[in-house]
Amino acid sequence: MVEGQIPIEEYKTGNTEHKWDLKKIKFAHRTLFSHKYKKRDISRGFANKTLYVNLSKKEIKEKKVTEDMKKKFTGGRGFGLKLLWDSIKPSTRWNSDENELIVSTGPLCGVTQYPGSGKSLCLTISPSTDIICDSNVGGFFGPYLKFAGFDALEIQGKAKDDVVIVIDGEKEEVSIETAPLEETNSHLLSEQLTNLYASEDTDQARQKVSIVSAGKGAENSYWGCLNFSFYDIRRKVCRMKQAGRGGLGSVLRNKKIKAIVVKVKDFDGVSNNPANPDKLAEVGTKLHKEIRDLDRYQCNMRAVGTVHLVEIMDEYDLLPTENYRFGCFPKAPKIYSPEFYKLFTKVIPDGCWHGCTMACAKTVDGFTVMTGPYKGQKVTVDGPEYETCGCGANMSLWDPLWILEFNFYCDTYGLDTISTGTAIAFYMEMYEYGILNKKRCDGLELCFGNAIAALELVHRIAKGDKGEFLSIAGKGIRRVKDWLIDKGWGDKQLIEDCGMESKGLEYSEYVTKESLAMQGGYGLTLKGPQHDEAWLIFMDMVNNAIPTFEDKAEALHYFPMWRTWFGLNGLCKLPWNDVEPANNAETDDPSKVPEHVQNYVEYQNAVTGWNIEKEELILQSERCYNWQRAMNVWMGRGRRKDDWIPYRSMGPVTEMEYKSREERYDKQLIEKLKLSKKELEKKNIKEKIKILYEFRQDQYQKLADAVYFRRGWTPNGVPTPQKMKQLGLDDKKMLDMLKEKINEDEKAGLNVWGGKYTKGEKPPSIHKRYWEKW
Amino acid sequence: MDKAKTVKILKFYPEKCKGCLECEKACSNIHFKTDEGKEKSAIRIIKENKKFTMSVCNQCGLCIDMCPVGALTRKKNGIVWLDVNKCIGCQACVGFCPIETMRKSEARIEPFKCISCGACVRACPENALELVEEEIDELKKIVYYKQGA
Numbered sequence: 001m002v003e004g005q006i007p008i009e010e011y012k013t014g015n016t017e018h019k020w021d022l023k024k025i026k027f028a029h030r031t032l033f034s035h036k037y038k039k040r041d042i043s044r045g046f047a048n049k050t051l052y053v054n055l056s057k058k059e060i061k062e063k064k065v066t067e068d069m070k071k072k073f074t075g076g077r078g079f080g081l082k083l084l085w086d087s088i089k090p091s092t093r094w095n096s097d098e099n100e101l102i103v104s105t106g107p108l109c110g111v112t113q114y115p116g117s118g119k120s121l122c123l124t125i126s127p128s129t130d131i132i133c134d135s136n137v138g139g140f141f142g143p144y145l146k147f148a149g150f151d152a153l154e155i156q157g158k159a160k161d162d163v164v165i166v167i168d169g170e171k172e173e174v175s176i177e178t179a180p181l182e183e184t185n186s187h188l189l190s191e192q193l194t195n196l197y198a199s200e201d202t203d204q205a206r207q208k209v210s211i212v213s214a215g216k217g218a219e220n221s222y223w224g225c226l227n228f229s230f231y232d233i234r235r236k237v238c239r240m241k242q243a244g245r246g247g248l249g250s251v252l253r254n255k256k257i258k259a260i261v262v263k264v265k266d267f268d269g270v271s272n273n274p275a276n277p278d279k280l281a282e283v284g285t286k287l288h289k290e291i292r293d294l295d296r297y298q299c300n301m302r303a304v305g306t307v308h309l310v311e312i313m314d315e316y317d318l319l320p321t322e323n324y325r326f327g328c329f330p331k332a333p334k335i336y337s338p339e340f341y342k343l344f345t346k347v348i349p350d351g352c353w354h355g356c357t358m359a360c361a362k363t364v365d366g367f368t369v370m371t372g373p374y375k376g377q378k379v380t381v382d383g384p385e386y387e388t389c390g391c392g393a394n395m396s397l398w399d400p401l402w403i404l405e406f407n408f409y410c411d412t413y414g415l416d417t418i419s420t421g422t423a424i425a426f427y428m429e430m431y432e433y434g435i436l437n438k439k440r441c442d443g444l445e446l447c448f449g450n451a452i453a454a455l456e457l458v459h460r461i462a463k464g465d466k467g468e469f470l471s472i473a474g475k476g477i478r479r480v481k482d483w484l485i486d487k488g489w490g491d492k493q494l495i496e497d498c499g500m501e502s503k504g505l506e507y508s509e510y511v512t513k514e515s516l517a518m519q520g521g522y523g524l525t526l527k528g529p530q531h532d533e534a535w536l537i538f539m540d541m542v543n544n545a546i547p548t549f550e551d552k553a554e555a556l557h558y559f560p561m562w563r564t565w566f567g568l569n570g571l572c573k574l575p576w577n578d579v580e581p582a583n584n585a586e587t588d589d590p591s592k593v594p595e596h597v598q599n600y601v602e603y604q605n606a607v608t609g610w611n612i613e614k615e616e617l618i619l620q621s622e623r624c625y626n627w628q629r630a631m632n633v634w635m636g637r638g639r640r641k642d643d644w645i646p647y648r649s650m651g652p653v654t655e656m657e658y659k660s661r662e663e664r665y666d667k668q669l670i671e672k673l674k675l676s677k678k679e680l681e682k683k684n685i686k687e688k689i690k691i692l693y694e695f696r697q698d699q700y701q702k703l704a705d706a707v708y709f710r711r712g713w714t715p716n717g718v719p720t721p722q723k724m725k726q727l728g729l730d731d732k733k734m735l736d737m738l739k740e741k742i743n744e745d746e747k748a749g750l751n752v753w754g755g756k757y758t759k760g761e762k763p764p765s766i767h768k769r770y771w772e773k774w
Numbered sequence: 775m776d777k778a779k780t781v782k783i784l785k786f787y788p789e790k791c792k793g794c795l796e797c798e799k800a801c802s803n804i805h806f807k808t809d810e811g812k813e814k815s816a817i818r819i820i821k822e823n824k825k826f827t828m829s830v831c832n833q834c835g836l837c838i839d840m841c842p843v844g845a846l847t848r849k850k851n852g853i854v855w856l857d858v859n860k861c862i863g864c865q866a867c868v869g870f871c872p873i874e875t876m877r878k879s880e881a882r883i884e885p886f887k888c889i890s891c892g893a894c895v896r897a898c899p900e901n902a903l904e905l906v907e908e909e910i911d912e913l914k915k916i917v918y919y920k921q922g923a
């Protein structure tokens with residue numbers, strides 16, 4: 001931090017400067033329709049109104065937030081689920097007119113005293129999965145949306161031509177304007193719109209504007225992310241955070257929305273009008289001090305952000321390398337955090353919302369772009385974060401500069417780095433096996449480590465290349481699997497096992513082969529394989545703290561519920577366990593970080609004036625979690641078959657993988673499958689792989705059995721009406737639907753356990769329709 | 775812009791102090807127009823084992839880096855100044871102050887701090903306080919060393 005105390009006026013990024021004819025751009029705008037509203041004071045974290053925009057019907061209205069809605073759905077993602085339930089049909093798909101894009105805030109969103117309190121929750125029906133995808137994101141948009149008067153924004157319908165939606169908290173007006181002349185790619189568009197809508201030509205005024213956008217890549221793929229801007233007064237740059245997963249940006253562009261702009265008049269530390277601001281300051285300051293004293297000895301977030309994970313994952317064989325074939329690699333030290341620390345600009349603070357002293361949002365300023373339309377220009381790259389580095393490892397790119405290049409273009413094109421990277425890694429593996437080749441890849445030589453080809457793929461997708469491969473490649477692994485199988489190229493089983501997707505969504509960047517619980521953490525999820533529901537690898541694999549199926553099921557109940565809670569409130573998960581109190585290890589349950597859980601109890605009470613205990617936090621989540629699963633069931637998914645995961649995430653698919661960890665796998669065959677050494681010696685690798693394959697598949701099904709039972713679901717993974725009623729969810733349409741689906745499953749013979757239980761083993765319940773007794 | 779090279783900071787002579795806390799009263803008067811002192815005062819005199827110690831901002835300026843909205847700046851006279859109108863009350867400066875002298879009172883969400891105005895010096899009947907000139911670079915060195923730089 002030696003670069004400290006750079007006066008705000010003096011810091012220079014060295015980026016290429018752009019001169020825009022803003023008057024001309026603005027003059028080209030035509031207001032299509034608008035709506036005046038009256039902003040009321042926020043009361044204890046709630047604006048008590050949501051904003052509804054229908055682009056097809058040219059309608060804008062305000063919806064009331066009822067007390068019942070708060071009681072059942074809390075806020076944030078919960079509100080999003082409620083709004084979707086009221087608006088879509090089970091047949092709604094990502095590009096249906098009635099599909100909605102929702103940006104929601106939560107009662108604690110916009111608080112400045114507690115680190116990590118500026119998250120927006122975005123929901124839509126995903127192009128990748130055909131079910132709800134929720135994604136959380138930093139940046140100023142969420143807090144400003146609330147301070148402009150709305151707990152959530154709900155957009156339905158589609159515009160005819162590119163529009164911007166402007167929520168002006170200063171004029172108290174929402175307007176839909178055509179936007180023909182702006183750039184589409186986010187790093188330029190955010191800059192243009194921030195300058196266009198700032199009240200004055202000052203950094204302070206620019207800091208009061210936030211833009212949501214997605215670039216050309218989002219238009220032409222299913223990997224579209226949403227870029228949420230936050231103006232950095234030190235760098236004088238519109239920085240961006242991404243709602244990455246599930247193609248939210250593709251939905252934005254499908255609706256012909258170029259950007260959403262929000263602007264606030266002013267705000268301060270008590271704009272949420274918390275019930276108890278002193279308590280809030282007390283709890284927040286306590287955490288600031290903890291971060292001050294401990295972060296540099298724990299995660300070092302303030303210096304390098306989430307990149308500190310690269311070396312840890314590499315050490316524990318968890319860093320996905322060459323499409324998850326391996327968990328570590330000799331070249332990995334080239335992308336360890338010290339290498340990125342050298343490149344990061346050390347200007348603090350780096351929080352993506354005010355008051356976040358965890359400050360994990362790092363940048364590289366003045367980065368010289370090496371390829372594509374911005375080649376030669378100097379830009380600010382936000383990141384990379386761990387996941388993006390993991391993608392680098394997965395594609396076998398071991399140069400920090402190429403990871404930055406990949407990061408920059410994915411961001412500005414509005415592409416999710418995770419889906420893009422994981423998918424390219426799969427294409428590269430298929431290329432290695434000859435299932436894909438240069439001809440089949442529209443001229444791209446997609447071998448592992450070919451950074452130029454990887455970037456070229458990204459550029460061509462963003463350009464809307466109509467090549468047979470490129471038009472399917474941007475739709476992700478699931479579609480490419482179907483395409484390859486349809487073409488008859490390669491072995492179907494190999495293709496299914498290698499492609500790291502579940503439910504149609506690409507995996508995030510952890511190797512889960514040796515952690516059964518984490519396989520569940522990816523597979524037994526709502527939206528697909530993302531680690532935001534649970535991260536249990538150390539608890540399971542390293543510390544062996546959850547050895548039985550029941551233990552794992554308990555963890556796969558508690559942690560997904562706990563982590564869901566952040567999304568209901570507009571919070572970031574990181575300050576919960578990426579810094580821990582000094583005495584955390586001595587507490588009853590260190591993995592839960594009890595002191596921080598208590599902070600959150602006090603925090604939510606201090607804002608809302610509620611008087612809840614920690615158990616209620618889990619209940620708040622359970623309501624929404626079950627609601628979302630029920631909606632998945634309603635849309636035809638959310639069953640055991642949909643919780644399928646590829647074998648690459650469970651164990652060694654290929655002989656090379658087995659050989660690379662032969663000792664480990666042989667040992668397991670002896671210890672877990674009771675093979676004698678003699679028997680083992682007689683078997684060739686193919687046979688050993690097969691034995692392990694069947695064993696691990698069965699383990700996963702047994703895990704699913706235990707988890708479904710613990711969560712109060714049927715053996716086919718459907719939330720039971722009895723469970724819903726226990727949670728206080730009494731929506732008749734929902735309960736009737738669940739009854740009907742469970743009966744359908746019953747007739748189809750699907751209400752049975754998935755594991756093969758032998759002597760001495762028991763399924764979670766021996767009673768048929770056990771839930772009816774609850 | 776001319777940058778300040780030195781700044782006046784408070785020096786305390788504990789042997790002279792009798793613990794009357796006139797300094798705290800004068801300070802809370804400056805910040806909150808009240809004689810309450812204590813948590814409304816930027817300077818605090820603490821009695822420990824019959825000895826007095828002073829806790830007050832040394833104008834090191836680490837907090838300037840912490841402020842997300844640029845509300846903390848170093849003024850021409852070298853002091854670190856919090857602009858209450860810009861401040862959004864996040865308490866980052868309070869939490870990260872290495873000597874915990876950025877203060878927060880219940881009177882408002884925005885913190886407050888010593889601005890070397892000298893009110894406490896003038897109020898002290900025992901001449902136990904004095905404003906002395908220090909090199910800013912020296913102050914910074916100490917704090918950044920402590921922060922692990």
